[in-house]
Amino acid sequence: MIIPDYLISQIKDCKCILFLGSGASKEATDSYGKHPPIGNELSKMISQKFLGGKYDNSPLSIVSELAISESNLSEVQNFIGEIFKDFEPTKAHSIMTSIRWWGVATTNYDLLLEKAYKSNKKSCQIPIPFIENGDRVESNLKNPNALPYLKLHGCITRLSNKECPLILTPEQYIQYKKNRDRIFNHLYDWAYEFPIVFIGYSLQDPDIRATLLELSQLGEGRPRYYTVTPQFDDVQSRFWETKKITALKGTFLDFMESLDREITSPFRVIVQRTDPKSIINKHLKSSALELSDNCSQFLDTDVEYVKLAKSESILDPINFYKGYNPGWSAIEQNLDARRQIIDKILTNHFVVAESHSNSIEFILIKGYAGSGKTIILRRVAWEASREFNCFCLMLKSYANLNVAAIQELVAKSKDRIFLIIDNVADYAKQIEALSKIKACDNNHITILGAERTNEWNMKGEDANEFITANYEVHYLTENEINSLLSLLEKHNALGTLEGKHKEEKIKAFSMRAGRQLLVALHEATLGKTFEEIIEDEYNNIKPLEAQLIYLTICTLNRLNVPIRAGVLSRIHDIPFSEFASRIFKPLEKVVFNNYSNVVRDFVYKTRHPHIAEIVFERVLKKPEEKFNEYIKCLNYLNIDYEDDKKAFRKMIQARTLLEMFPTFELVNDIFQKAKKIIGDDQYLYHQMAIYEMIRPNGNLNKSSEFLKMGLEIKDDYSMKHSFAELNLRRASSSKTLIEMEGYLNEAERQSSTLIKNKPWEPHGYHTLIKSSIEKLKMYLNESEINSSIIEKVVIDTEKVLSDGLQQFPDNSFLLDADSVLASLLNDCERSMNSLTKAFESNHRNSLIAIRLARNYIKRNDFSKVEDILIKALEANNNEKKLHFLFAKYLIDTNKNNSDLILYHLKRSFTPGDNNYIAQILYGRQLFINSLYKESEEFFKKLRESRTPYDLRSKPRFSIIQTFLGEIKKIESFYCFIIRDKTRDSIYASINDTQNEIWEKLTIRSRVSFKIGFTLVGPRAFDIVIEH
Secondary structure, three states: OOOOHHHHHHHHOOOOEEEEOHHHOOOOEOOOOOOOOOOHHHHHHHHHHHOOOOOOOOOHHHHHHHHHHHOOHHHHHHHHHHHHOOOEOOHHHHHHOOOOOOEEEEOOOOOHHHHHHHHOOOOOOEEEEEOOOOOOHHHHOOOOOEEEEEEOOOOOOOOOOOOOOOOOOHHHHHHHHHHOHHHHHHHHHHHOOOOEEEEOOOOOOHHHHHHHHHHHHHOOOOOOEEEEEOOOOHHHHHHHHHOOEEEEEOOHHHHHHHHHHHOOHHHOOOOOOOOHHHHHHHHEOOOOOOOOHHHHHHHHHOEEEHHHOOOOOOOOHHHHHOOOOOOOHHHHOOOOOOOHHHHHHHHHHHHOHHHOOOOOEEEEEEEOOOOOHHHHHHHHHHHHHHHOOOEEEEEOOOOOOOHHHHHHHHHHEOOOEEEEEEOHHHHHHHHHHHOOOOOEOOEOEEEEEEEEHHHHHHHOHHHHHHEEEEEEOOOOOHHHHHHHHHHHHHOOOOHHHOOOOHHHHHHHHHOOOOOOHHHHHHHHHHOOOHHHHHHHHHHOOOOHHHHHHHHHHHHHHOOOOOEEHHHHHHHHOOOHHHHHHHHHHHHOOOEEEEEEOOOOEEEEEEOOHHHHHHHHHHHOOOHHHHHHHHHHHHHHOOOOOHHHHHHHHHHOOHHHHHHHOOOHHHHHHHHHHHHHHHOOOHHHHHHHHHHHHHOOOOOHHHHHHHHHHHHHHOOOHHHHHHHHHHHHHHHHOOOOHHHHHHHHHHHHHHHHHHHHHOOOOOHHHHHHHHHHHHHHHHHHOOOOOOHHHHHHHHHHHHHHHHHHHHHOOOOHHHHHHHHHHHHHHHOOHHHHHHHHHHHHHOOOOHHHHHHHHHHHHHOOOHHHHHHHHHHHHHHOOOOHHHHHHHHHHHHHOOOOOHHHHHHHHHOOOOOOOOOHHHHHHHHHHHHHOOOHHHHHHHHHHHOOOOOOHHHHHOOEOOOOOOEEEEEEEEOOOEEEEEEOOOOOEEEEEHHHOOHHHHOOOOOOOEEEEEEEEEOOEEEEEEEEEOO
């Protein structure tokens, strides 16, 4: 067979797609020497099995339909599976396995290809079947030798999914294509860039005719295709040519044997990868330890071993200072200005090994878009691994955070693992799962993550309780501005500041010190507002085609996801080869690309998502313009790619859509388009439900329907919380007391269940308290409501508030709710009389006593406060909440009775419970009573508790007096002060001290200071140097 040189060169470069039909399998045999049935043969077998042989000569499509009608789909499919399972591959299949292909597609159901690759020990690739929507690209193609194998009509190994069966008839092709449309989209992406060789099809074959009809819509820009067929005449040849397909005369075997002769061994190799174990071997407990395939693959494809990380190319400093920050280039070239927070994190979490706890540590860096989080994260990882020999692994962009692989590494490593994650909110659930790893001696893990503040607030709630340290990226200090200016001058990047005096340069940045670093850099060096600079850039892009492509990239990159070349090509109908040669040049300063080995495509980004957001908002000023761009992008996303799925989810967030589009019709059209793309999807239903809840005049019944549909797919905490919130909204719009009461009761029931299932999450408390307060308002407005009902509502609300505030003492919502409840009761004599009457009739009712006492505290009626608390404790001396309130009252009113305070605080908690505020106050009181050793031992036990970060780091309950002492030890970001007289050592942090004072502290500096308390003990703050 004569094969065109161009096709051979494409195959050598692994840039060719095979498309196999039934004719490619016809020479296969089973153990009896029989060949697979095709066409009429298969039709006859089905007819005889299910239809008594009455339709032996009818087409397969008719016979299949009748057989399914007479029996059922499952029986017919299982019968076909039994027919095809025992056939063995041919010589052509065997040769095929020694050549590298970009991909293989087939309409066959058999396992010939899989068997051929498995039996040939020298196979170049590993076939990975893609059979139905949901077969994930990134997780399946991590191995560099993976061969994507599209089984477009199904496979006999997967017969249980009734929504995605084997396609036997044209009607099934139409009916069930929606459940495998993303598999077809893979083919269309490939077909736009690479030649396809069809083997085993004839012109009469309906499968190939349907496929050619779809591919013809790709236009003339696509490559030439080829068909291998044993016989064809001039008429058929001219027909194929009208489809831009060249006919090659021969069989499957002829084609493969010709390639076998033409393609030599250098083009037929298995890609060898470095053994990940050899890279991290020195960190393992023993060199004899073996890593599982799962763990090895995680190390090879999902993370970088930072100590060996290096940049792939030289980065133009000008591009870096305009926001482009790929990989390690800026770090390796030292283009970044030194930020104070870097030394702070290194000192506190990487340098001192003994400072680590026995469980997972999670350090979070938060800041707004363009504040410099990513470069800080990379600088910390770089220096920790190179200067302090830390075992640092950096999760690659949009990689899989494989919990099982990390757990194996933790178990087998002798060193602490530092896992570095940018955009860490995307991995909140995995961090929650990682927290369950049992830590052993020298077997721990620290996660250092960075995230936009608003993104963390929206998506990071699952991991909030695991934060052990929290850092905010603040604006540039004077020293940081000086450092940055030196770098700008060194790299000729001063722009309009060039030639100005140093004071003027500093002033230009200082004026913008309250803005993000990215914004300050642009405005200071270009002399315009950031928005004007970015819009001017856009307007100056020529030709228009390049400008529109840039807008599409911005539309998706503003969501902090890149866009695949395949998506761009299909949206703008431009093959990648043409895009790279003709369009990319005008965009080379504003768009950057890199090749992803996992998705096997180039991915494109703007310099920064914040820049992409400005382009999107400034260019698409009207909602209709944004809508059109949204729909255009949604049409071509393939959510079996992780990046596309993330973009898809962000594009359909209810609150974002409400802000962007003023009319229900536009948002509903987007939701319907999304539904067509993804089908029945829990996340989509959740967003549709939220939208109906929050939009003006939303349909709450529709919202309820969407939530039910989502929960039918999978049980989900956040959807159940939305259901509770929905019932609150329904209550507020109720027309009768009974209706309102019913919805509030349901909201309370639902949120109580949420608290029971996830007591560490504040959301259940929020909804339950809102419901209780609404119910109390409702009853107080009804003159005929019995006082005992009001009493019960107050008791229930008080209990939830008390429990919530012990666990989340700084939660702004709970603190506001406590104030609202106090005002509601204090301002209503009827409610006060009801509470007083209830307490007098039963002094054991501790929650009524607590609320009544709090209201009298607000009224400064302290005699009544003490009377109530004493009577309540006499009746119920084991009630911890009463002891806590009495102690807190004595502290807040400066009652000078330290022994009595200690007595009540000791009884306000049980060791190991979550009454953390009571326990901090108890440790504090031991300290105040000069029981320093006891206080130290108590806090030592308490610090092992898993609590919100603020309880560990924020000094609270300060002692009134000011203390004097001397600096004993000082490091970059903490010191110890020896107190005068007592000579005990008090910890102090730079976080609680003014920068100008901290910089002047030295060993033996005399200082005055205040003392507050955290979960880990006493802490000095408000330090002043004494002269």
